[in-house]
Amino acid sequence: MEDFKRFNCDMADNLLHNLPGMVYRCLNDEAFTFVFVSEGCELVTGYQPQELIDGNIIGYEELILPEDRASTREVIDQGLKENNSFQATYRIRSKDGSIRWVWEQGVGVKVPGCEDLHIDGVIIDITCARNLESRLEESVEQLEQLNLVKDRFLDFVLHDLQDPVLSFISLSNFMCQNIDSFSKEELVDCLNQIRDSSQRMNLILEGIYKWAKYQKQMDNFQPRPIRLDALVSDIKNSFAPHFDSKKLSFTLDYPADKVIHSDSNVLFILVATLLSNAIKYSHPGGKIGLKFNIETDQLIISVRDEGVGIPSSKMQQLFSIKSDYIRNGTSNESGSGLGLALAKKTIDSLGGTIEVDSKPGKGSIFTIKLPLQAQQ
DSSP states (O other), X not given: OHHHHHHHHHHHHHHHHHSSSEEEEEESSTTOOEEEEOTTHHHHHXXXXXXXXXXXXXXXXXXXXXXXXXXXXXXXXXXXXXXXXXXXXXXXXXXXXXXXXXXXXXXXXXXXXXXXXXXXXXXXXXXXXXXHHHXXXXXHHHHHHHHHHHHHHHHHHHHHHHHHXXXXXXXXXXXXXXXXXXOHHHHHHHHHHHHHHHHHHHHHHHHXXXXXXXXHHHTSOXXXXXXXXXXXXXXXXXHHHHHHHTTOEEEEEOOXXXXXXXOHHHHHHHHXXXXXXXXXXXXXXXXXXXXXXXXXXXXXXXXXXXXXXXOGGGGGGGGOTTOOOOXXXXXXXXXXXXHHHHHHHHHHHTTOEEEEEEETTTEEEEEEEEEGGGGO
C-alpha cells in the first residue's frame, strides 16, 4: 500500500512537471487567489509559483488584461452555475510585459472544512496557435481582396475591349461586302474609325501593362536615395501629353535639390495614380497642381484639381476594393476604379496615410503622408 501511494505521488509529480501548461487550485474570489499552482506557471506567466500563491507578489486576476476581465469572469461564473465547469480563452500580461493568449478549463470543488467554493483547473499558453490563426485569417482576407481585384479588373477589361473589337468586326465585314462601292472619302472615314478603335484598345492594353507593373513594384519596395527634382522631371515629362490633350495648366511646388530615401518607382506610381484621376475628372482648360513637402519626419505629396469633385457620401468608397463606385471622366474616360484602392493598400503597408478633401463642382485635394524613417 505504501509503495502504491509512493508510486501515485511520483506519477503525479511527473505529470505536473510535464504538462504543457499550469495546474492550479484557487479560491473563487475576485482575485482568483491561488492556493496551489504547478511549476509550469513560469512558462505560461513568467512568475514562479511562490510569487502567485496567496497573491504574495501579484494576484492572477491582475494578469488578465483589463478589457478581458469582465468577460472572463462572466464565462467562469456562468459555467460554474450551469454545470460546475467552464472553458475560457483570454489574454494575460506576462512578467516580461508581453501579451499572451491562454486557454483555461476548470471545475468547481468543495474542499472539506471550507465553506468557500474552490476551482481546480489547467491553463495553457495558446499564443502561437492564435498568432497562426490570425495570420491565416489575414491570408484569407488578402486572397479575397486579390480575387476581388482580379474580378473587377477582368470585368473592366472585357467590357472595354468589347466595343473596339465589335467595331473592328462590324467595319471589316461591311468593307469586305461593299469594297467596290466605296468612295475615297468613305474609305478614309472607315479607316479613321478603325484607327480610333485601335487607339482605344491600345489604351486598354497599356492599362493592363501598368496594372501588372504596379503589382510587381508594390511587392518589391527598394528604398534608395533619390533626388526630388529628378522624380518631378520624370512625372512632368510623362504626363505632359495628357495635360496638353485637355489643355490643362500644371503647376509644381517642391524643395529643389532635396534628396530622400524611397523607391522612385513606387512614388512615381502613387503620384501617377493621383494625377491620372485629376486629369480624368478635370474640365478642359482647368488647373492641376502637384506639391511635395518635407517636414521633420514626413514626406507629404498633394495633388489638387478644379474638377467635378466627389460627393461626401462617396468619400469612404474611394479606397475600398469592394466598392463598385466608378464614374467616367469629363471627356468620357473610363477606368477600373481600382487605382485609389491599390494606392491606399500600398501607402498603408509603408505606414503612411492618404486623405481627400473634396467639394462637388469645386475640385479635390488628395494628400499622401509617408513617414521618412519607414523609408530609410
